[in-house]
Amino acid sequence: GNGPYLDSQRRRESNARTYPRKIPAAFVSASGLRVKDADGKTYMDCLQGAGTLALGHNHPVVLEAMQDVLASGLPLHTLDLTTPVKEKFVDEVFSLLPAPLAGRAKIQFCGPSGADAVEAAVKLVKTATGRRTMFSFHGGYHGMTHGALGLTGNLGPKRRVPGLMADVHFLPYPYSYRCPFGVGSAEGARIGSQFIERLLDDPESGIVEGAGMIVEAVQGEGGVIPSPDEWMRELRRITAKSGVPLMLDEVQTGIGRTGAMFAFEHSGITPDVVILSKAIGGGLPLAVVVYDEALDVWEPGSHAGTFRGNQLAMAAGTAVLRYVRENGLADHAAVLGAGMMERLRRVQADAGCIGDVRGRGLMIGVEIVDPHGARDSLGSYPAHPALAKAIQQGCLRRGLILELGGRHGSVVRFLPPLIVTDEELEAIAEIFYDAVREAER
Ligand code: PMP
Numbered sequence: 001g002n003g004p005y006l007d008s009q010r011r012r013e014s015n016a017r018t019y020p021r022k023i024p025a026a027f028v029s030a031s032g033l034r035v036k037d038a039d040g041k042t043y044m045d046c047l048q049g050a051g052t053l054a055l056g057h058n059h060p061v062v063l064e065a066m067q068d069v070l071a072s073g074l075p076l077h078t079l080d081l082t083t084p085v086k087e088k089f090v091d092e093v094f095s096l097l098p099a100p101l102a103g104r105a106k107i108q109f110c111g112p113s114g115a116d117a118v119e120a121a122v123k124l125v126k127t128a129t130g131r132r133t134m135f136s137f138h139g140g141y142h143g144m145t146h147g148a149l150g151l152t153g154n155l156g157p158k159r160r161v162p163g164l165m166a167d168v169h170f171l172p173y174p175y176s177y178r179c180p181f182g183v184g185s186a187e188g189a190r191i192g193s194q195f196i197e198r199l200l201d202d203p204e205s206g207i208v209e210g211a212g213m214i215v216e217a218v219q220g221e222g223g224v225i226p227s228p229d230e231w232m233r234e235l236r237r238i239t240a241k242s243g244v245p246l247m248l249d250e251v252q253t254g255i256g257r258t259g260a261m262f263a264f265e266h267s268g269i270t271p272d273v274v275i276l277s278k279a280i281g282g283g284l285p286l287a288v289v290v291y292d293e294a295l296d297v298w299e300p301g302s303h304a305g306t307f308r309g310n311q312l313a314m315a316a317g318t319a320v321l322r323y324v325r326e327n328g329l330a331d332h333a334a335v336l337g338a339g340m341m342e343r344l345r346r347v348q349a350d351a352g353c354i355g356d357v358r359g360r361g362l363m364i365g366v367e368i369v370d371p372h373g374a375r376d377s378l379g380s381y382p383a384h385p386a387l388a389k390a391i392q393q394g395c396l397r398r399g400l401i402l403e404l405g406g407r408h409g410s411v412v413r414f415l416p417p418l419i420v421t422d423e424e425l426e427a428i429a430e431i432f433y434d435a436v437r438e439a440e441r
Helices: 008-015 060-072 084-096 114-129 146-151 185-201 229-241 311-326 329-350 385-397 422-440
Strands: 027-031 034-037 042-045 105-109 133-137 168-171 210-215 246-249 273-276 288-292 354-360 363-368 403-405 411-414
Touching: 042 422, 060 311, 084 105, 084 311, 114 146, 114 210, 114 246, 114 273, 114 288, 168 185, 185 229, 210 229, 229 246, 311 329, 329 354, 329 363, 329 422, 363 385, 385 403, 385 411, 385 422
Parallel strands: 133 168, 133 210, 210 246, 246 273
Antiparallel strands: 027 034, 034 042, 105 288, 273 288, 354 363, 363 411, 403 411
16 A cells, blocks of 8 residues: 555565465575575575576676676577577587487477476477377476476366366376375386386277377476386386387476486486476576487477577576586585485484485475374375475574475475585585474474
């Protein structure tokens, strides 16, 4: 009611509708792991733009790359015309791809967000195969645009949207803590891949002709759920058999996050399509689809779009890709992530409310449960989203920003920058421990 200007609290509440989190602060500066609010309070940021900032906030090599572009007089907006900056970016992306994909890869610049790249990838495989059925996974997340939302395997964000993309067939994901087959992890994954093979082999299923299968090697928004490597190899074998392009959504897992440059490398498979965004733009919007040349059916202009490949984003992204590669940050993430999960398992041993600690590299999730609730047939406790929220708020008061995920919002997600140190992770674990113990009381 105070004229055209909202007071700051109301303004924050209205912004908060985009993300269901309450952080009562406005942030004025940031560096590496840390952000600082207007009152001078410092927070350790384990969200990092949902895993976007591989080198943390305002890394000098990223800032310098952008400043160089600005000082050079380079055309900043070129639609899809080539510049030296774009050439370097493409070279850098190709240099990161493992063989044999590297030798066969094409790259398509898309609209600037991860969801845009998902849309482009779906359009590409449908065009290339002439088929319409997409396979996707329960709990998977691919974005909020109309098509990407249709592929998202979580009812929450879709429930109130009628008429999303039809012809999407959802398959079970090997979520070991709540295995859809009611058995332990390796056995559950084995049954799961057998189920998929039978379904794709069975002419009576009516879905033998798949246009593509989209999957996250580690589900992120879905609750940080790594898939077993053997399961991924089975997906590769099964999809190859029926000519279904296998599409790895590496929007969140890509660029060192999971302890390999791309998460699909853990299983040694070669995907047909790799969807990349987040880290590849160094914090600026940028998304691409990398795909096998066998799928290259598009004519120039088949997939247009005004904002494909912003020069500043490509310069920032090239700096990140190069830094991650030259400094071995994927290996660093593997080592530090394993240490962090050990710390979190020690917290789990002391606390009653931690059902599961899991992850890969520096993509870690802690599932908060109700230890007084009834166990399921696997011995797992029910999700406890309210307690997860209390832990998140307790961390925030202590200067640690964490995000929640999972179907019920009961998984605390740790996505520190890949440049994080072991000492910083120790400090993060200590704050988390205190917040867990406080929330449990
Ligand atoms: N795919 C995955 C795996 C993601 O994690 C996300 C974003 N969290 C997206 C797609 C969508 O990306 P964007 O939010 O940039 O549209």
